[in-house]
Amino acid sequence: MKILHISNFVQKQKGRLQWNHCFKINNGFIRNGHNVCTFSDRDMSRMNLLNKLNNNKNLNKYLIETFKNFFPDLVVLGHADKIHHETLNEFRSINKNIKIIEWNVDNYFLDNTEQKLKSRSHLIDAYFITNADEAIRSCLNENNSISFFPNIFDKSIENLRIYENHSYDYDVFYALSYGVGTGKIRYSKSDYQREIFLDHITKNYPKIKTNFYGYLGKQPVWGNEFEKELNKSPISLNLSRKPYLKFYSSDRISQYLGNGSCIFIDINSKLDELFTNEEVIFFDSNDVTSLGKKLHDALENIDNVRSIAKKGWERGHKYYNEIIITNYFIDIAFNGKATQEYSWPLHTFKK
Secondary structure (H helix, E strand, O other): OEEEEEEOOOHHHOOOOOOOHHHHHHHHHHHOOOEEEEEEHHHHHHOOOHHHHOOOHHHHHHHHHHHHHHOOOEEEEEOOOOOOHHHHHHHHHHOOOOEEEEEEOOOOOOOOHHHHHHHOHHHOOEEEEOOOOHHHHHHOOOOOEEEEOOOOEOOOOOOOOHHHOOOOOOOEEEEOOOOOOOOOOOOOOOOHHHHHHHHHHHHHOOOOOEEEEOEOOEOOOOHHHHHHHHOOOOEEEEOOOOOOOOOOOOOHHHHHHOOOOEEEEEHHHOHHHOOOOOOOEEEOOOOHHHHHHHHHHHOOOHHHHHHHHHHHHHHHHHHOEHHHHHHHHHHHHHHOOOOOOOOOOOOEEEO
C-alpha cells in the first residue's frame, strides 16, 4: 500500500524531537511493508515566505501535486494544521477510493484539540487519539469514528535499558517541557498542576536525589541530552496535565518506560487497565502526599524498582509497539472496526 503521511516532522528543531510520534508511525507503516511518502506541513510552510501572506496557499498546491505524483491509497494526517479542507476534497476528487485518517496525541480538552477535529470531521474517515473518554465522540459526524490508541513504543527510538544500569547518579527524573516550540521555560506560564508534586518531593524528602528539568529555573532538556539525563535515574515521573481523561497520558510515558525507567503513573488516568502494579507504580494525584511517600518507599528496594521497570518495558514494547498500532490504524480505516485481537481495551466511538 502507498501511504502519504502528512505531519510536523520538525526539521526546524534540528533533531531535538527525535522521539515524536510521527517518526514511530512512519517506522510502523514501513515495517508493515508499506511505501510511505512523508510531507512535513510546517517545515514546508516555512520554506516559502508567501505562505505567511496567503494562508499557506502555495503549501497546499505543492501538497496536491505531491498527491498526484505519488497517488496514495491512504492519507494519514497527524497534527497537520496547515492543510486546507479544500485540499482534502481535492484528494477525493483525484482518487475516489482514497481513505483519509488522522491521529492525535493531545488531551482532547486542551490546546483546542476538540475544535480542530470537529472542523474537518466531514473529511476524515477515522480519527485515532490517545484518549478513551466517551466525550471524544463529540467531534464526529454520522460517517466516521474515533478510536483510542496507546502511546507508541519503538525500540529503534527508545533504545535504552535503564533497569540494567548498575548505579545511578540520581533517584528520580522528570522533565517539564512547556511545549515543544521554543523548548524553554515560559516564565509567564508556570505549570502549577505538576509543579506542586515536584515541590512536595523537594521540600519533604530532601534525601531523594532529584533530577528535574523545566523547574526552578532549570531549562527543559531535549534530544540526546534528554536521554543522557533520563539514564541517570532508576525512576521517572509521568505527570500529565488535567483534565483527567481515560487512558490519556503525556507521550513521555513511552519515552520513560520504553527506555527502561520505572515510572510513576497517576491512577486517575485509569491506565491500570493497560499496565499492572508489577509493571508501573501508581499514585493518586488527588493526594499530593501519595507520590512522595510511594517514591520514598520504592527507593528502599532498588532491585524491585528495576524489576518493575523491566516488566513495564517488556509490556510496552511487546504489545504497544509501532508495528501493532499502525496495523490497527489500517485495520479500522479499511474495515470500519477492529477485525483482529489487540492487547488493550478497544474503544471505537461513533456518533
